[in-house]
Amino acid sequence: MSTTMFRRTLLTGVIGITATLAACGEKPASKPAAKLPETVTIAAISYTYQGKPTFNGLSQVVINQGWLEGELKKKGVALNWLPVPTSVGGPLINEGFAAKRIDFAGYGDFPALIAKSGGVDIRAITSSGQGNNAYLIVRKGLEAKSIEDLKGKSLAIHRGRPWELTLAKLLDSKGLKLTDFKIYNLNPQAAYSALAAGKVDAVFTLSEAILQEDKGAGTIIWSTKSNPEWKMRTGLFARTEFTTQNPELTQTVVNAYIKAAHWASQPENRAAFLELASRGNNPTSVLERDYANEGGDWKDHFSPIIDQGFVSHFDDVSKYTFENKLVQKEVASRDFIDPTFVNKGIDELGLTGFWKETPVTGPVQ
Incomplete structure (x- = not known):
């Protein structure tokens, strides 16, 4: 299903609801405007960079651009x-x-x-690339x-982290299972x-891993560059209660991330983006190699589109985590993914067609 079909599906649902109300002679009850949150x-x-926190990926771009803070300030919201x-990332955010405490x-x-x-x-209300x-x-x-050469040997992975599904897909493609290895559950x-x-x-x-190879600790023998559809995915997530009660604020936040993605997508901003990203764990040289030899356009690394590739990936994650007793x-993806805000934002900002969609993944068999 393309992004256009997503929009048509959503629009059809809205039209159907409106027609039903009209047929019943009913009008939605008017409600007083909800009070906006203070923050x-x-x-x-x-x-930590130079004694101060620096944020990962597009969040730091949003901060640097200042647009979101300015728009919220106009509404009296900090x-x-x-x-x-x-x-402590995932557990603390959850x-x-x-x-x-967070929106x-x-x-x-x-x-x-x-x-x-x-x-x-x-x-999930936007993709992060x-x-x-x-x-x-x-x-x-x-x-x-190859991974086959490691059968029976010790393999370290941090269980329950997003790249576990990637490993599972690699093993599945070779007819292997985790039980074919001596698994050590270690943080990176x-x-x-x-x-x-x-x-x-x-x-x-x-x-x-690139940095570890540079240090002489080992040799990289495989990466998702050969199977890009197996990459882990990230996104911007929101409390459903907040988005329901504050759709305009939610749209403002989403538009800020779309603007940040558009900035990072420009080839002339590549060096500036990599400099921001290098304030984390990896130097620019490692980041350059991570992005190298992947094919496609630079801008597609930052696509905020919630497309069928994004949806099918989360279907795979849901199936894998359930079958492996992690949840x-x-x-169901329909209960977890809402493309409404990002679709509207892309339209409002005149960016329809700017990013291409991702391929559909396949589940672990």
Whole structure:
């Protein structure tokens, strides 16, 4: 289903509801304007840079542009940014959503879906691009050229993190399972230390693998550059209660992220974006290699579109987390994804057709 079909489906539903009301001779009851909240709080993964928090990806671009803060100020609403360290990212954001301490958050597919399955009513309202690469790196001196060569050996991965599904798809494509390996559930930093010390044979992780290779700790033997449809996905998520009660504020927030994505998409802003991104864990040289040799246009790395590729990915995440007992309830994408705001924002900002859609993924068999 294309983005255009998404819009048609949504429009058809609205027309149907309107026609039903008209046939019954009823008019929606007028309600007094709801009081706007004093503050909009957005949580995002952050790092410490020169003694101050700097935020991951497009959130820092939104801050630097200042447009969102200015628009909210016109409405008498303050903007609050909540920095979230990577070490506690998903769980802390989920706690914030559950306690209604935050209204929006930029983070990954697994923790967001775990929250939704656990009864926290949130929805994905924009994509944060076409995904993040995952890498398989083997320890120094190990003669392994493929995942098949690692069968029976030790493999470190942080279980329950978004790149676990990517590993599952790689294994599935080769007729392998997690049980074919000695799995060590380690957070990335612990995994890198174990790799450098030769205590594990391989680590499945994100772009930090490039930095570990540069340090001489190991050799990358596979990445999602060969299978881009397997990348992990991130997005902007929101409390459903907030979006229902404050649709105009929600649209303002979404438009700010679309504007940030459009800025980052410009080739002339590539160096500036990479400099911002390098304030996190990886230097610019690593980021350049992470983005290199992927094909397609630079701008498509930042597509906010909620397309069928995005939806099918979250269907895969829901199925995988449920079947592997990471959640107790399987979540339907229609209850978890709302393209309304991003579709409207793209139209309002004159960016229809600027970004291309992502390919549909396939579930782990």
